[in-house]
Amino acid sequence: MRKYRLTPGFSFRYNITQNPTIYNVFATAAFRYGHSTIPRFLTLGDRHVPIEQLFNRPSEVIKDLDTVLKAILKDRHQEVNRFINSGMTEHLFETSGNNGFDIVSLNIQRGRDHGLPSYNNFRKACQLSEVTSFDDSVFGKAGPALKSVYSSPDDIDIFTGAVAEQHLHGGAVGPLLACLIGQQFHDLKYGDSFWFETSHPRKGFTSGQLSEIRRMRFAKILCRNSGVKSIQRDPFTVYSKESNPMIPCNDLPTIDLTKWRR
Known part of the structure; x- marks a missing residue:
């Protein structure tokens, strides 16, 4: 992350000569x-479903998206x-x-x-x-x-x-x-002139708006777009009582949209 200047907090400067094409x-x-x-299986409720039974079969998602989401969050x-x-x-x-x-x-x-x-x-x-x-x-x-x-x-x-x-x-x-x-x-x-951290006065955000955007976490996005009531702080890592505890969705920070008020 540091080598390629991807760590949050690095000052961003658009490079007009940088080609952003996908290699x-x-x-x-x-x-x-x-x-x-x-994984070989996905734990849907009390069922351990083999992965091959889910290929091109959206029925589980249609039937209960929250159960599928909880399985992905829980299973290693x-x-x-x-x-x-x-x-x-x-x-x-x-x-x-x-x-x-x-x-x-x-x-x-x-x-x-x-x-x-x-x-x-x-x-x-x-x-x-x-x-x-x-x-x-x-x-x-x-x-x-x-x-x-x-x-x-x-x-x-x-x-x-x-x-x-x-x-x-x-x-x-x-x-x-x-x-x-x-x-x-x-x-x-x-290579993206519209990268959200740009300091361009017309393309970029104010410092206050950037601070609000950085407060938003993926966990909160999942909560707001599902019926999940609690979630681990870092959804990309399995639950751990010590290092990655479950948190009520309402306790996660949200964006203060008044920063966009004109």
């Missing part, structure tokens, strides 16, 4: 890391790694029998269809050392598995190698994904 590798491989975090996601649950690798978009797809095969093939260079090429572009051995510590215990399907580290597909990397300290992804995602969001921010 091919970001759309095709890097931001698909989330496929490895999808899987870590970003090479282990992806069987619902995604054997039953993706399955309609009957055994006609499901494999998300990993699709990701790899998509990268090849888009002509993405190899994993090592992107490490080099990110000024990371190239991997010359499957025993490289960046792969942790994943080296033997990669060696069983690739003849050389130079052959590794970008998606495969990126999700196999050991996480950075304090991060949810490895160094290559951190680079690709960080650079993309940096470009989106500093």
